[in-house]
Amino acid sequence: MIQFTEEQLAVRTMVRDLARKAIAPRARAWDEHGQFPDELRRLLTAHDLFVMCLPEDVGGLGFDLTTQCLVLEEIAKADGAAAVTLQDQGTSSHFLLNACTPEQRRTLVPQIRARQLLVAFCLSEPGSGSDAGGLQTRAVREGDEYVLRGQKTWVTNGGPAEWYIVLALTDPDKRTRGGISAFLVDRDAPGVQLGPPMKKMGLRASATVDLFLEDVRVSAARRLGAEGQGFAYVMKTFEASRPQVATLGLGLAEGAYDYALGYAKERHAFGKPIAEFQAIQFMLADMATQIEAARLLVYQAAQMFDAGAPDLTYYASLAKLFATDAAMRVTTDAVQILGGAGYVNEHPVERMMRDAKVTQIFEGTNQIQRVIIARHILG
Structure with missing residues (x-):
């Protein structure tokens, strides 16, 4: 069972409220405009989320990886683009922490907070x-x-x-x-x-x-x-960034599932809500199962990272592979449950499906994750 501290739960509640009130209502317009929105940068900067991965001694919030993933999950539920903007800042932050000399850590890294840099x-x-x-x-x-x-x-x-x-x-x-x-x-x-x-x-x-x-x-x-040593620093960084990308998949899947579930309860066909049809129930059951399994893998990897456990590359790959594949399946099923309505941008599930696809590709394709997993189990 994955457990969170009271502080982690408080952060999750704060970000969930932020995502629902300030990000979700704007996500469709941002997607249609197709450009990086300045208001998103101002919003995330105002809450210091761009420095959440940095330790407090260099001006950051000092969040551990588990808390970082909780933040990304809540934002991805509302908007994948907003979440990946924050996640990539996290990749860069982890790389700097892995690579920088003590002098660079003292002189360069604090500028990210002081100058509000991306x-x-x-x-x-x-x-x-x-x-x-x-x-x-x-x-x-x-x-x-x-x-x-x-x-x-x-x-x-x-x-x-x-x-x-x-x-x-x-x-x-x-x-x-x-x-x-x-x-x-x-x-x-x-x-x-x-x-x-x-x-x-x-x-x-x-x-x-x-x-x-x-x-x-x-x-x-x-x-x-x-x-x-650049390549070695990259491989070390993937131990943190792959669980983060897995969290993007988890959040997108949850957002699409929640929307499809609500729609299925309200949409009537043949005289009753479509949620009462077994075909829809089975789809929702599969979606829920994949989400819960993904959640366990994501937070297992994150908590192992925080504990300094061995074999992090293996567990990060497990989480990234499963959660992002699940995201693609769940978002696709969400579109199917909405039927024709799911295919138009009046509803967010088509955007979530489009956003989910690339999570199977970046930070190491899911084919590469399978190679890593196979090498680990076969020795």
Whole structure:
């Protein structure tokens, strides 16, 4: 049984109220507009949620991963795009905590709170998604600087973000075995160019762009951590970010299920509510079962992370795989229960279905999660 502390439950109640009153009523308009809404940034900043993953000694709220997931779950119930905006800030925050030297932690990380910065995480490239070791962006050292050249894609929060964590090759011969390093790049640095916002199937209110680096000079002091250790920091970060993405799936599934359940009780056909038909009851039963199973895997992974347990990669992959696959099934069934009404944007379930799809893809595709799980169980 997953148990939460009184403090965690109080945070969940606060965020649930925020999501219901301030996010859910705006989600449809944000989706239709298809651009990152400034009012969302102001809203999340006002509640300090962009720094929830950072420790208190660097200006953050100091939430553990379990509390972070409770926050993301409540927001995802209302709007997947709002949740992924916050989740990607979390990925960047966890990466910084894994990678930064003590001096960088003291001088760089506190600026996120002080300057209310968004930080984007830049790993994927046009030719390397699941194959992260195949990236082509180069970082060549020249004295006390590195010169970066290359292209990143699928950059969440790209545009609004002021800082970009860029993974680049410092030793092409070594690649994932000590050849990839991480750099903190300013949006306004000479040579940095951002592509236009991508037109996406879902998460339309989340900013997603390409990032182009044309001989961008970065001080060696802003190489994050040790040279050649960037890939190791990424793998460590996934132990936290994959349960977070799993939570997005959980929240989207819950939001769609709750809406479909309410609709089924109110919608009449053949003289009675459609919820009284066994076909609908079986769909709702399957949806509820998948949600509860996903919840157990998500919070097991989060609480194991907080406890510093071993085999976190395995449990994070279990949660990410199951919860996001469940999200796709549950949101699709929610549309089916609403019938034709579910196919139009007057109701939120079609948006939730579109938003759910990408949770099976980013932070490691679900095929990659199966590879990780199989390797663990087979040794």
